Amino acid sequence: MLELVDLSKKFKQFYAVKNLNMFIEKGEIVGLLGPNGAGKSTAISILSSLVEPTTGDVRFKNSSIIKSPGPIRNVIGMVPQEIALYDDLTAEENLQFFGRIYRLSGVELKQKIGEVLELIGLTDRRKDVVKKFSGGMKRRLNIGVALLHNPQLIIMDEPTVGIDPQSRNYILETVKRLNREKEMTVLYTSHYMEEVEFLCDRIYIMDQGNLIASGTNEEIKRILSAEKTIEIKSDRINEVFVQLLRNDATINSVTEGEKVVTIIVPKGTKAFGTLLKYAEEAEIELNSVDVQEATLEDVFLHLTGRALRD
Amino acid sequence: MCSCILPEERYGTRGGEYFMIWQIVKKIGLTLFRNPQQLLLLLGLPIILIAILGAALGNVMNGEEVTIDAKVAIIEHGDETEQVNRFINDIENSGVPPERVEAIQAATGELAPIKLLKESVFGSEGLKELVQLESAKPTERDKILNDDSYTAVIEVPENFTYHTLQNFFGMENAETSLNVSRNEGKQLGSTIILEVLQQFQEQLTLTSFVGEKGISVDAIQVDSEAISGEITTIDQTQPVTAKNYYAIGMAVMNVLFLASTIGSYAFLEKRLHVFNRIILANVSRWIYFSGVLIAGTVFGFLHLLIVFGVSWILFGVAWPNILAFLIVTFGLAIAVGGLSVLLTAISYRINSELVTNFFQSIVITIIAFLGGSFFPIGDSFKTIQFIGNLTPNGAGMTAYLSVLRGEPISSIWEHVIFLCLFSVTIVVIAALSFPKRGQTA
Numbered sequence: 001m002l003e004l005v006d007l008s009k010k011f012k013q014f015y016a017v018k019n020l021n022m023f024i025e026k027g028e029i030v031g032l033l034g035p036n037g038a039g040k041s042t043a044i045s046i047l048s049s050l051v052e053p054t055t056g057d058v059r060f061k062n063s064s065i066i067k068s069p070g071p072i073r074n075v076i077g078m079v080p081q082e083i084a085l086y087d088d089l090t091a092e093e094n095l096q097f098f099g100r101i102y103r104l105s106g107v108e109l110k111q112k113i114g115e116v117l118e119l120i121g122l123t124d125r126r127k128d129v130v131k132k133f134s135g136g137m138k139r140r141l142n143i144g145v146a147l148l149h150n151p152q153l154i155i156m157d158e159p160t161v162g163i164d165p166q167s168r169n170y171i172l173e174t175v176k177r178l179n180r181e182k183e184m185t186v187l188y189t190s191h192y193m194e195e196v197e198f199l200c201d202r203i204y205i206m207d208q209g210n211l212i213a214s215g216t217n218e219e220i221k222r223i224l225s226a227e228k229t230i231e232i233k234s235d236r237i238n239e240v241f242v243q244l245l246r247n248d249a250t251i252n253s254v255t256e257g258e259k260v261v262t263i264i265v266p267k268g269t270k271a272f273g274t275l276l277k278y279a280e281e282a283e284i285e286l287n288s289v290d291v292q293e294a295t296l297e298d299v300f301l302h303l304t305g306r307a308l309r310d
Numbered sequence: 311m312c313s314c315i316l317p318e319e320r321y322g323t324r325g326g327e328y329f330m331i332w333q334i335v336k337k338i339g340l341t342l343f344r345n346p347q348q349l350l351l352l353l354g355l356p357i358i359l360i361a362i363l364g365a366a367l368g369n370v371m372n373g374e375e376v377t378i379d380a381k382v383a384i385i386e387h388g389d390e391t392e393q394v395n396r397f398i399n400d401i402e403n404s405g406v407p408p409e410r411v412e413a414i415q416a417a418t419g420e421l422a423p424i425k426l427l428k429e430s431v432f433g434s435e436g437l438k439e440l441v442q443l444e445s446a447k448p449t450e451r452d453k454i455l456n457d458d459s460y461t462a463v464i465e466v467p468e469n470f471t472y473h474t475l476q477n478f479f480g481m482e483n484a485e486t487s488l489n490v491s492r493n494e495g496k497q498l499g500s501t502i503i504l505e506v507l508q509q510f511q512e513q514l515t516l517t518s519f520v521g522e523k524g525i526s527v528d529a530i531q532v533d534s535e536a537i538s539g540e541i542t543t544i545d546q547t548q549p550v551t552a553k554n555y556y557a558i559g560m561a562v563m564n565v566l567f568l569a570s571t572i573g574s575y576a577f578l579e580k581r582l583h584v585f586n587r588i589i590l591a592n593v594s595r596w597i598y599f600s601g602v603l604i605a606g607t608v609f610g611f612l613h614l615l616i617v618f619g620v621s622w623i624l625f626g627v628a629w630p631n632i633l634a635f636l637i638v639t640f641g642l643a644i645a646v647g648g649l650s651v652l653l654t655a656i657s658y659r660i661n662s663e664l665v666t667n668f669f670q671s672i673v674i675t676i677i678a679f680l681g682g683s684f685f686p687i688g689d690s691f692k693t694i695q696f697i698g699n700l701t702p703n704g705a706g707m708t709a710y711l712s713v714l715r716g717e718p719i720s721s722i723w724e725h726v727i728f729l730c731l732f733s734v735t736i737v738v739i740a741a742l743s744f745p746k747r748g749q750t751a
Binding site: 048049050070073074076078080081082083084085086088089093097098100101102103129145146149 | 330
């Protein structure tokens with residue numbers, strides 16, 4: 001359906017996106033995961049035809065959208081990271097304006113507004129001005145506007161930033177429903193790996209403009225198939241203990257948190273005895289030692305040496 | 311897979327474009343309407359300023375009733391009665407026929423110029439209320455000249471009356487003049503005194519002329535009416551009151567804030583990515599551009615109608631020629647539309663609201679000053695008047711003033727054409743500045 005070929009975007013001397021290759025098939029939910037500044041927003045601005053790439057191409061149904069953006073614009077619904085709404089207008093007036101911009105009118109528009117309000121759970125608040133809405137309600141309306149014209153492909157740029165868990169779940173469920181019931185193709189960008197894990201059939205991971213991994217959830221996690229993650233909890237983790245772990249050549253990665261240290265070691269490593277020895281030397285008492293399944297966060301950590309939310 | 315419900319054939323039709331433009335205009339209107347603070351600034355502020363400035367500065371504006379309390383001293387360096395007698399004596403001994411001598415003797419009583427000045431001119435009904443005339447001795451001259459309470463001091467040279475009478479009756483052509491010292495601190499009053507004396511001088515010259523030609527002096531009257539009463543403009547058009555003046559001045563200045571408001575709204579649309587949403591709906595950026603232009607024009611027109619409408623109701627600012635008023639209003643409105651789209655285009659180009667803020671906080675104040683919104687600066691400085699007329703508000707103001715004075719409609723064309731050319735120029739600049747696809751970050 002949509003293909004990005006060797007796509008790069010350079011701002012002065014800085015590459016926001018570098019040699020990005022990806023594809024999206026009909027009916028998929030594809031995740032674009034990466035920390036802030038990874039180049040996700042630039043990538044989706046290019047693939048939605050808002051920004052022209054420095055090099056490379058974006059092909060929609062085998063035609064380049066760089067020279068002719070009309071066809072892709074007809075079928076995409078864009079949910080920007082920002083609340084792209086008119087604060088002084090009501091929810092209904094916003095939907096009316098954008099609906100008309102999408103050439104809807106009369107009964108068709110009225111019916112569509114009703115459907116969208118129902119879907120995003122704002123039917124009761126349709127007459128309220130947007131500035132009176134909570135962050136979650138604004139986010140939902142932000143999505144609703146992009147759904148008015150029944151797009152084939154919906155692009156969501158961090159649609160859950162800064163909202164409460166309840167609204168976040170509502171949005172994630174809505175995305176699932178749109179994909180399942182209306183067969184909408186979804187490109188979902190986020191730096192929350194749990195959202196991407198929950199929603200997406202395939203995932204692309206970006207960092208500093210580069211694509212560093214891609215595949216299904218399981219395929220990506222298999223990058224860590226030769227390793228295992230161990231979480232060590234203690235009330236009195238100290239610098240001596242962390243330093244001992246860092247100095248151990250059998251430990252691939254050490255990440256320190258509050259009352260917790262996460263290490264990645266090669267599979268087959270008998271680490272338990274070593275950990276007890278280090279705890280004794282550092283004079284701390286361990287609360288628990290858990291061997292965990294690899295997560296996308298672990299993959300990102302493994303690939304970049306940094307956490308997703310750094 | 312469901313299909314997109316947008317019928318592709320609807321894109322790009324002329325009707326569709328107009329529909330899109332209308333949606334953008336309507337949305338800007340709704341946004342303006344939903345901002346009571348902004349509305350108050352755009353519509354309430356000019357009304358308040360008209361009321362304040364009209365009341366506070368009414369007395370210094372043409373056409374308004376002027377309260378003048380001018381104190382004038384007249385110092386005679388000779389005795390007028392003695393000079394009249396000397397003149398009659400000379401006539402009697404000059405061999406003039408007795409019947410002519412008799413006529414001259416009868417007339418001199420009425421033609422004694424200083425007596426005439428004191429009684430017929432400064433003593434007239436009109437001037438008596440405005441000017442307090444005091445006769446002073448030559449010995450008091452220095453004291454009076456140093457007294458700041460006097461608006462003007464008139465000095466009558468020693469043989470002024472004698473020589474003036476000789477001029478009247480064509481006996482000698484001696485030069486006569488009054489010396490007037492003006493108090494620069496009392497400019498308005500001293501200017502009026504000077505005007506009065508100039509009128510008086512003209513009357514004396516006329517009398518002298520008819521005397522030379524042998525016309526009866528009874529036919530000559532000093533026209534004191536001409537130098538009293540209401541001040542009228544030279545070309546006999548309607549006077550412009552302070553409230554009229556400031557209704558125009560504040561309206562033409564304030565309507566410029568509408569341009570910056572629309573420019574700010576438009577930039578907010580870019581910042582919040584609403585503009586991207588509009589573009590992704592396959593709406594041409596030129597439709598958006600046209601929407602901003604038309605919104606600026608339509609709401610500029612409505613803004614002016616509302617401000618002048620309220621001014622008419624509250625301050626009685628009435629337009630003698632409604633058609634001419636509407637033409638000027640439309641000309642100024644399209645300039646506002648042009649400015650709206652120019653500010654939008656530059657803000658989009660530099661990705662900053664800096665230009666709009668600069669226009670709103672600095673440029674409007676400067677061009678309002680040059681255009682004469684605060685006071686009629688152009689009346690004193692012709693260069694500033696010229697520059698002021700090169701600003702949209704200045705051109706609009708001059709045209710509105712012409713309409714208000716009841717001047718013919720032909721007098722506004724120059725300014726209306728300028729406003730149209732100004733608009734076309736800035737719309738072209740805006741179009742060139744407006745980022746094309748791929749130029750937005």
